Amino acid sequence: MTITINCNNPYRANRVHNYFYNKGVQVMLCNDETSVSLFNLDRDRAELLLAAFTKHFHLVPATAHALAS
16 A cells, blocks of 8 residues: 655655654655655555554644535
8 A cells, every 4th residue: 555645845755754654654755855655555544644644743634624614
């Protein structure tokens, strides 16, 4: 499974890259360093990593925003 996370600036993309790199995930900066791609993840690991990522960076999943509107 491959996941791509889009960021609005290179600084934030670099922070996201470092976060997943330190977790031992194969990761690459893309699109002029404004998005991060994660490679070779199984579904369970991807769900755990994304849950930890959203908690660490104090984010809310996009599905929660869609339900609120």
